[in-house]
Amino acid sequence: MHLRNPYTQNPPDFRALAESYVKLAKFLHDDATINFTDAEAVCALTEALLHKDFDIDIDLLPDRLCPRVANRLNYILWIQDLLDSDSYDFNTINHSPPIWGLDIGTGTSCIYPLLGCRLRRNWHFIATDIDDLAVSTAAKVVSRNKLTDRIFVFKTAPVDPFFAHHPRGESHTNEYFHFTMCNPPFYSSSADYNASQTLKVTPAHSFTAAAPEEMITPGGEVAFVKRMINESIERFSKDANTANTWYTSMLGKLDSLKVVVSKLRKHGISNYAVAEFIQGQFTRRWAVAWRFGGRRLVPEITRPVEPVLSAAVRGLLPPATGCILSSGHAKGIKDNHLLDKVLSTLKNDFGEFIHLEKLSQPNSDKYYITGYSREGNVWSRKFRRNKRREFEEVDHVERSRMPEAIGFGFRIFVDYSVKTEMCQCIIHWSYGSDPIIFESFCGMLKDRIQPLVSS
Numbered sequence: 001m002h003l004r005n006p007y008t009q010n011p012p013d014f015r016a017l018a019e020s021y022v023k024l025a026k027f028l029h030d031d032a033t034i035n036f037t038d039a040e041a042v043c044a045l046t047e048a049l050l051h052k053d054f055d056i057d058i059d060l061l062p063d064r065l066c067p068r069v070a071n072r073l074n075y076i077l078w079i080q081d082l083l084d085s086d087s088y089d090f091n092t093i094n095h096s097p098p099i100w101g102l103d104i105g106t107g108t109s110c111i112y113p114l115l116g117c118r119l120r121r122n123w124h125f126i127a128t129d130i131d132d133l134a135v136s137t138a139a140k141v142v143s144r145n146k147l148t149d150r151i152f153v154f155k156t157a158p159v160d161p162f163f164a165h166h167p168r169g170e171s172h173t174n175e176y177f178h179f180t181m182c183n184p185p186f187y188s189s190s191a192d193y194n195a196s197q198t199l200k201v202t203p204a205h206s207f208t209a210a211a212p213e214e215m216i217t218p219g220g221e222v223a224f225v226k227r228m229i230n231e232s233i234e235r236f237s238k239d240a241n242t243a244n245t246w247y248t249s250m251l252g253k254l255d256s257l258k259v260v261v262s263k264l265r266k267h268g269i270s271n272y273a274v275a276e277f278i279q280g281q282f283t284r285r286w287a288v289a290w291r292f293g294g295r296r297l298v299p300e301i302t303r304p305v306e307p308v309l310s311a312a313v314r315g316l317l318p319p320a321t322g323c324i325l326s327s328g329h330a331k332g333i334k335d336n337h338l339l340d341k342v343l344s345t346l347k348n349d350f351g352e353f354i355h356l357e358k359l360s361q362p363n364s365d366k367y368y369i370t371g372y373s374r375e376g377n378v379w380s381r382k383f384r385r386n387k388r389r390e391f392e393e394v395d396h397v398e399r400s401r402m403p404e405a406i407g408f409g410f411r412i413f414v415d416y417s418v419k420t421e422m423c424q425c426i427i428h429w430s431y432g433s434d435p436i437i438f439e440s441f442c443g444m445l446k447d448r449i450q451p452l453v454s455s
């Protein structure tokens with residue numbers, strides 16, 4: 001589960017839920033559980049959770065897909081992580097409201113827009129579906145929860161471009177999506193769906209009622225997401241302003257994730273992320289996200305330490321965006337003091353070509369160094385020779401306001417533990433398109449920074 005998922009540490013107390021949501025009471029067994037193979041009972045439990053924990057008022061349809069709350073939350077929390085990763089640095093970027101998301105295939109429950117809006121007050125959604133019942137039911141639940149000014153439901157056709165219903169034109173909206181999300185139909189045919197059911201070796205711990213149009217699409221989830229990748233590339237080629245949109249999707253099979261990541265890599269899209277959500281003993285889901293712009297994700301997302309990923313998923317991770325530049329025993333050293341030494345070394349060696357600043361870390365009394373340059377590889381001799389004159393012509397004010405025009409950006413942090421007296425200097429890659437440039441920058445910095453820690 002996602003680390004911030006509230007159900008990780010606190011599984012639902014069914015008895016308390018039934019007290020707060022009477023409809024659940026009749027499905028309670030032994031006062032403490034429900035029969036998970038009974039679709040009506042699972043719907044009542046889901047409604048109770050949404051009601052109690054998220055103030056969402058909904059009547060789920062027992063013959064339609066019943067969204068498992070913990071599972072849907074994992075995906076929403078991960079998207080929050082992707083967006084928050086941007087707002088850490090690039091202090092000129094304004095991440096205040098509104099944030100716009102597109103939910104492709106919102107279903108009868110409209111679950112992602114509802115959860116997303118309840119968790120973040122500045123989130124807004126366009127929600128689409130090709131199914132009449134999904135569109136009408138979703139629109140009703142949005143209105144029932146008084147979210148008609150933040151969630152807009154549209155009917156689309158299977159052949160319509162996925163990203164056509166963007167908020168442009170709405171007077172109160174931003175022109176571009178900050179993110180798109182989707183829980184696509186998994187299977188390519190009824191035969192494929194039936195085969196997957198027979199293959200299940202575990203007993204049916206939980207029953208999934210669903211209409212065929214919710215579970216089946218030509219080519220299955222792989223074809224669906226491949227189409228999304230193609231359309232996102234086309235969209236970016238026509239409009240560079242879409243560079244910072246996070247395109248994302250859930251995937252129900254690990255094999256699908258492998259195919260999707262391989263397609264991203266084939267198209268040279270290195271700015272992507274993958275996640276694995278493990279739910280109980282039997283359910284695993286994966287998520288993938290990609291974008292075209294240069295803003296890079298924090299290492300906690302590109303290389304998560306927790307939750308521990310399976311070996312197969314580790315092989316699919318994007319290029320690293322973090323590196324330890326130096327680590328050592330540094331008795332009595334203060335982290336800000338070391339950061340100043342690092343800053344003056346960097347200024348001395350690269351100050352002409354890299355804009356360097358010491359900034360305070362959000363919600364902390366600690367500092368970090370932010371650095372960016374118009375181009376990558378500015379530390380090579382050849383670059384310096386060619387660019388010195390050109391760079392001098394750009395005045396300082398312009399340099400300090402140019403994060404959107406940069407080619408390479410990074411942040412440097414120093415962490416000192418009083419208890420262990422160990423000190424670490426860490427670099428995060430914050431901007432750029434070429435992982436090799438980041439690697440080579442790290443290699444070069446290690447030689448310069450290690451002596452500062454040990455001296």
Ligand SMILES: C[S@@+](CC[C@H](N)C(=O)[O-])C[C@H]1O[C@@H](n2cnc3c(N)ncnc32)[C@H](O)[C@@H]1O
Binds near residue numbers: 110183184214
């Ligand atoms: C697996 S369900 C997901 C429903 C909901 N988002 C959830 O997670 O519970 C997939 C949904 O995608 C819709 N769908 C299928 N093809 C679509 C398309 N081309 N555009 C938009 N929605 C589509 C289906 O009608 C269905 O409601």
